[in-house]
Amino acid sequence: MAFLAFICIFAADMGKIIIAGIGPGSKEDITPAVLEAVREADVIVGYKYYFQFIEPYISEGCECIDTGMKKERERAEQAFMLAEQGKTVVVISSGDAGIYGMGPLVYEMKRERQSNIEIEALPGISAFQKAASLLGAPIGHDLCIISLSDLMTPWEVIERRIKAAAEGDFVTAIYNPKSHGRYWQLYRLVELFLQVRSAETPIGIVRQAGREEQEIKVCTLKAFDPEDVDMFTVVIIGNSQSYIDEGKIITPRGYYREEQQEVFKPGQQIMIESFRTISSELSRQDYPLDHKWALLHAIHTTADFEMEHILYTDEGSVETLYNKVKDGTLKTIITDVTMVTSGIRKGALQRLGIEAKCYLSHPRVAEMASSLAITRTQAGIRLAVEEHPHALFAFGNAPTALMELCDLIRKGKAHPAGIIAAPVGFVHVRESKHMVKPFKDIPKIIVEGRKGGSNLAATLCNAILTFDDAEQLKPGRDL
Numbered sequence: 194m195a196f197l198a199f200i201c202i203f204a205a206d207m208g209k210i211i212i213a214g215i216g217p218g219s220k221e222d223i224t225p226a227v228l229e230a231v232r233e234a235d236v237i238v239g240y241k242y243y244f245q246f247i248e249p250y251i252s253e254g255c256e257c258i259d260t261g262m263k264k265e266r267e268r269a270e271q272a273f274m275l276a277e278q279g280k281t282v283v284v285i286s287s288g289d290a291g292i293y294g295m296g297p298l299v300y301e302m303k304r305e306r307q308s309n310i311e312i313e314a315l316p317g318i319s320a321f322q323k324a325a326s327l328l329g330a331p332i333g334h335d336l337c338i339i340s341l342s343d344l345m346t347p348w349e350v351i352e353r354r355i356k357a358a359a360e361g362d363f364v365t366a367i368y369n370p371k372s373h374g375r376y377w378q379l380y381r382l383v384e385l386f387l388q389v390r391s392a393e394t395p396i397g398i399v400r401q402a403g404r405e406e407q408e409i410k411v412c413t414l415k416a417f418d419p420e421d422v423d424m425f426t427v428v429i430i431g432n433s434q435s436y437i438d439e440g441k442i443i444t445p446r447g448y449y450r451e452e453q454q455e456v457f458k459p460g461q462q463i464m465i466e467s468f469r470t471i472s473s474e475l476s477r478q479d480y481p482l483d484h485k486w487a488l489l490h491a492i493h494t495t496a497d498f499e500m501e502h503i504l505y506t507d508e509g510s511v512e513t514l515y516n517k518v519k520d521g522t523l524k525t526i527i528t529d530v531t532m533v534t535s536g537i538r539k540g541a542l543q544r545l546g547i548e549a550k551c552y553l554s555h556p557r558v559a560e561m562a563s564s565l566a567i568t569r570t571q572a573g574i575r576l577a578v579e580e581h582p583h584a585l586f587a588f589g590n591a592p593t594a595l596m597e598l599c600d601l602i603r604k605g606k607a608h609p610a611g612i613i614a615a616p617v618g619f620v621h622v623r624e625s626k627h628m629v630k631p632f633k634d635i636p637k638i639i640v641e642g643r644k645g646g647s648n649l650a651a652t653l654c655n656a657i658l659t660f661d662d663a664e665q666l667k668p669g670r671d672l
Contacts, residue, residue, distance in 0.1 A: 208235070208276035210310055212296045214289040214317020215246055217403035222318045223247070230283050230315060238272045239285035239295075240264075247285065265295060269302045276310045288319040293340055293368055321366035324399035324427040327409050329441025331397055331429050332364050341378045342369035348378070352385070359386045362473060364435065364444055367428040371419065379419040379428075386414060386430065391478040395431040395442045402427060411440055415479070433473065461669035467493055468668050476501055483511035486663035487638055490656040493668075494648050503641040510636035514585060514611045515660035518545055523610045525550065525584040526654055527577040529570050529594040533587050536651025540671030541658040549654075552577045570594035578607045585657070587613040589650025592625035599628040602635075611636040613653045617645035 211230045216222035223246070231237065231250045241259035251257065260268055272282045286294030296314055303312060325332045337358050343351060358365045370379045386394070392415035400408040400423065410421060414430070422428060435444040471492050472478075472485075480488065484506045491500040517523035526542075526549040528534045534551045542549055552558060552573035561572040570591035577584070578601050586609050588595045595616055601607040614629045614637065616622055626639050638653050655671075662668055 207310060208278065208280040208282060210272050210276050210299060210312045211281065211283045212290045212294075212299050212312065212314045213283050213285050214291070214294060214315065214319070215243060215285050215287060216318040217288055217320045217323040218246055218401070219403040220246070220249070222323060222403050223250075224315065224317060226315050227317060231285075233281065234283040235280040236272075236275050236282045237285060238268050238275075238282060240268075240287075243285055243287055246287075265298055266302075269295065269298050272299065273302060273306060273308060273310060277308075286317070288321075288323075289317040290314060291316070292319050292321075292338065320402050320427050321368070321429065323402040324366070324397065324429060327399055327402060327407075328397035328411065328429060329438075329443055331395070331431055331435060331442035331444050332366070333444040333446050334364060334432060334434070335362075336364035336366065337361075338366045338368060340368040341371070341375065341382065343375070343378070351378075352381070355382050355385050359389045360473075362390075362432045364432050365430045367430070369424065370422050370426055370428050372424045379422060383414065383417060383419065387479065388476070389473075389478060390414060390430075391433065394433070395435045395437045397429040397431075397442050398422060398426060399429075400426045411437055411442060413437075433469075458669070458672055460672045461667075464493070464669035464672065465667055468666055472666065474498070481508070482663055483509060483515075483660060486660060487511050487653055487656045490652040490668070491640070491649060494652040495646075497644075499644075500640075503644060505637075505639040505641055507637045510611065510638055511657055511660055513636045514657045517610050518547060518658065521546075523583075523585055524548065525581045527552070527574070527581055527584045527586045528650065529553070529574065529588045529616070530590040530647055532647035533589040533650045533654075536648055537587075537654045538658065538671040541655060544671065545658060547658070550577070550581070567597070568593045571597040574598050575601070582607050583610055585609065585611045585613070585654070587650045587654050588616050588625075589613075589645060589647035590616055592616040592618060592621040595625040596621065596628060599625075599632075602632060609635055611638075611657075613638045613650050615640040615645035615649045615653065617643065617649075619643060 213227045213230050215227055228250050231247050232252050234255055236256045238258045244257060244259055258271055272284050276282045284295050284299060290296040299312060321338060339354050339358060394414040396412055396414055396417045398410040398421055431442055431444055435442055468489050471489050487506055488500060488504050491504050492498060524547060526547060528551045530553055531551045534549045537549045553569060555576050557576060558569050558572045562569045571593050574594045574597045586598055595614055598607055612629055612635055614626050616625055622643050629637055640649055
């Protein structure tokens with residue numbers, strides 16, 4: 194009985210450690226539970242800079258032990274020694290003590306010391322939460338937090354995490370983005386994000402969140418300057434759905450998208466999701482919009498990501514050709530084979546008042562091909578040029594037909610609104626595509642090398658006809 198009494202007396206003499214997050218720096222952001230703990234503490238232990246934020250709430254007689262930076266272990270040891278003397282010790286951290294704060298260290302030390310000291314953790318408002326509230330609603334969907342400090346984490350590990358966050362399309366909050374000795378890491382992060390994210394991705398920069406020196410800036414990934422950042426800054430990078438509206442960053446959860454999905458036609462939702470998947474897996478995200486729109490169509494049709502390397506478009510060619518359709522100057526699409534014509538969406542042609550024609554079955558083709566010793570597709574193009582010299586010409590099969598058009602252009606007989614050069618095969622295919630390039634004044638889309646096909650030529654026509662859907666990434670309205 195005497196032994197049990199000793200244990201009870203010893204336990205009663207043991208103190209307690211409360212790990213408290215005091216928020217980012219303003220009194221309004223300190224929780225009532227933390228304020229109560231501060232008032233009742235026998236001892237408060239923390240980094241000296243943070244005491245200014247809780248000074249009005251410290252009770253008379255409370256012992257305050259403040260230390261400088263990089264003294265975390267010493268602070269934790271002091272907290273245990275004082276608690277073992279029967280005192281209630283509050284260990285303070287800025288933000289939330291469990292996020293890059295004292296929380297993990299105190300729990301690890303309890304295990305190391307095999308201590309019986311009771312530990313209580315009180316959450317605080319984190320700097321990234323405060324920064325997010327000042328920026329609008331940038332963390333409305335899946336997010337992660339990465340510290341760029343390599344003091345205790347190897348840079349190789351940090352870089353792997355950066356790549357995973359960028360490729361996973363997470364909203365990403367960056368802690369410890371820069372210091373006097375770490376000047377290049379943030380530049381590297383931007384480089385890694387630009388490899389897989391759009392240059393238009395919104396970024397929020399909040400310095401001294403919740404404090405008198407608070408500064409807020411919103412920009413895009415391509416406009417972001419790491420020199421605007423210091424060690425007191427939190428950087429928040431949006432995801433592929435984030436956008437800037439009236440100076441605020443919003444990352445939607447999808448409520449409005451769900452409403453819009455109700456009016457999608459059968460199959461269109463699948464196509465939209467496919468395009469989003471392809472877009473997220475592109476090797477780079479800074480393609481011009483009209484090239485990207487054509488590229489997404491090409492990859493969607495072929496499931497071949499080599500299209501990133503072999504699809505060539507003149508600058509602005511897709512948009513230029515769409516505008517010609519829109520203003521009525523482009524009214525006809527000529528194809529080399531009927532398979533291309535069949536692949537062009539009838540709904541889009543009807544909606545825009547465009548005619549798609551192939552002359553391969555024209556009554557005069559066989560006779561012309563025989564008498565002139567040319568291919569039937571060459572003959573079809575000659576006949577087409579006679580009636581529609583200003584059409585958009587799309588080739589998905591026959592290199593000889595494309596070569597014929599080039600010859601007619603040089604003779605001044607054809608003046609195409611544009612050319613889609615995607616013949617496929619092994620004879621004269623590459624050469625036919627090289628022959629097209631010198632025509633600088635004609636908008637061109639070319640599938641380089643041997644690859645091509647009727648399906649590619651048709652889908653590139655569809656990309657032109659639906660370019661007004663490109664910005665919203667909503668293909669398939671004419672399915």
